[in-house]
Amino acid sequence: MSSSKATTVLNPRTTSYEFLGPPGAFLVSVGVPFVLYAIYFGCNESSGGCPPALDTIPDRVISAVTDVNWWKGLWDSEASIIYFGWYAFCLISWAILPGDWVEGTTLRTGEKKLYKINAFSTFLLALGTTSGWIIRNGPESFTFFYDKWVGFVTAALINSFVQSVYCYASSFRANRLLALGGNSGNFLYDWYIGRELNPSIGSLDLKSFNELRPGLILWILINISMVCEQAVRRGGFANVTDSMWLVLAFQTWYVADGLYNEPALFTTMDITSDGFGFMLSVGDLSWVPFIYSVQARYLAFHPVELGIPATVGIIFANALGYWIFRDSNGEKNDFRNGKNPKNLKFMQTKRGTKLLTSGWWGISQHPNYLGDLIMALAWCLPTGFNTPVTYFYPIYFAVLLIHRQRRDDEACHQKYGQDWIEYKKRVPYRIVPYIY
Numbered sequence: 001m002s003s004s005k006a007t008t009v010l011n012p013r014t015t016s017y018e019f020l021g022p023p024g025a026f027l028v029s030v031g032v033p034f035v036l037y038a039i040y041f042g043c044n045e046s047s048g049g050c051p052p053a054l055d056t057i058p059d060r061v062i063s064a065v066t067d068v069n070w071w072k073g074l075w076d077s078e079a080s081i082i083y084f085g086w087y088a089f090c091l092i093s094w095a096i097l098p099g100d101w102v103e104g105t106t107l108r109t110g111e112k113k114l115y116k117i118n119a120f121s122t123f124l125l126a127l128g129t130t131s132g133w134i135i136r137n138g139p140e141s142f143t144f145f146y147d148k149w150v151g152f153v154t155a156a157l158i159n160s161f162v163q164s165v166y167c168y169a170s171s172f173r174a175n176r177l178l179a180l181g182g183n184s185g186n187f188l189y190d191w192y193i194g195r196e197l198n199p200s201i202g203s204l205d206l207k208s209f210n211e212l213r214p215g216l217i218l219w220i221l222i223n224i225s226m227v228c229e230q231a232v233r234r235g236g237f238a239n240v241t242d243s244m245w246l247v248l249a250f251q252t253w254y255v256a257d258g259l260y261n262e263p264a265l266f267t268t269m270d271i272t273s274d275g276f277g278f279m280l281s282v283g284d285l286s287w288v289p290f291i292y293s294v295q296a297r298y299l300a301f302h303p304v305e306l307g308i309p310a311t312v313g314i315i316f317a318n319a320l321g322y323w324i325f326r327d328s329n330g331e332k333n334d335f336r337n338g339k340n341p342k343n344l345k346f347m348q349t350k351r352g353t354k355l356l357t358s359g360w361w362g363i364s365q366h367p368n369y370l371g372d373l374i375m376a377l378a379w380c381l382p383t384g385f386n387t388p389v390t391y392f393y394p395i396y397f398a399v400l401l402i403h404r405q406r407r408d409d410e411a412c413h414q415k416y417g418q419d420w421i422e423y424k425k426r427v428p429y430r431i432v433p434y435i436y
Contacts, residue, residue: 076151194275325371
């Protein structure tokens, strides 16, 4: 077989689109930066509300975008230096901190990619360095994320764009393994969805690195900065509100849990199926740190005192979500590794694989998504109910998880055929029992 034919077999042309194809890719690529800026300008101390009165928004937008100074204000040199310094810190930590090398899933080439596991160590180093800085210099020295929010967003967007362009261009080098969904031949769509499956620089896998380190850890550092901002305004850490501590505790635990269980990432759809294009790049580097931290930013300038009953209730909601999320993932991972300590029921497929039909996985097809959604809501409850902006995250997250569920359903139907139809009869609910 000639090399060109072998390449065609290994990297077949993509024949179907997601996200409504190139028009959808364009809309999302423009829409994500727009939403990032809109949520800040529509919910801050000087916006006249959170959001401001709807009838004032058109005039405010026109006034801003027709003002050269407003556009210049999106760039902040100091914020950019700090941001890219942070990214360099993550790269250096990946390189020098010790960590095991583990194998990912088997690729279409029959090979297995190696990944270095030290994201949790990077997280601990970042937290230790940050804590030492604040103890030595005071909380006022770490409020720069609040003060320079827009500049940091711009720097993250530039990084997202540059990386996606680099990954698209490098995907045309010889012997690249492409993502099955990112080889359509349409420049815009392939750039957005990700053309190469595992773009790497040497032994550094860009996709897994960006998914776990720069944006995810930065999310928590931003939250800590918001705590510092509130502490400065209220006369010290002793006066920081219970709502702010809850948001910091919940989200720090979530990130720490994900980083500690780093190997679990390598079986997710993002790693095994999706290419690394603008969609994942902007999501990892820009969306995660600056959308997921909106609750903490809101509480920095709009403190909320919850009291003991509300605090206990919110803690219970978050604990419930975490229990469902972690226990269901534990059942799945045990089962994939040939263990079944709970003696869960399963159905045998014609492919020779097994599908769980009891435990959490008998309640819904994606119980881990259910736990994730409950936690997402618990993170917003500390902000109260005076604004819908802080609840943007669980709404967006629900849409994202439903989209992922539908992608998974389509892939499993192709993989298992009639067995998948039978499975859905046994486990009819997709995420939320009796609702969806």
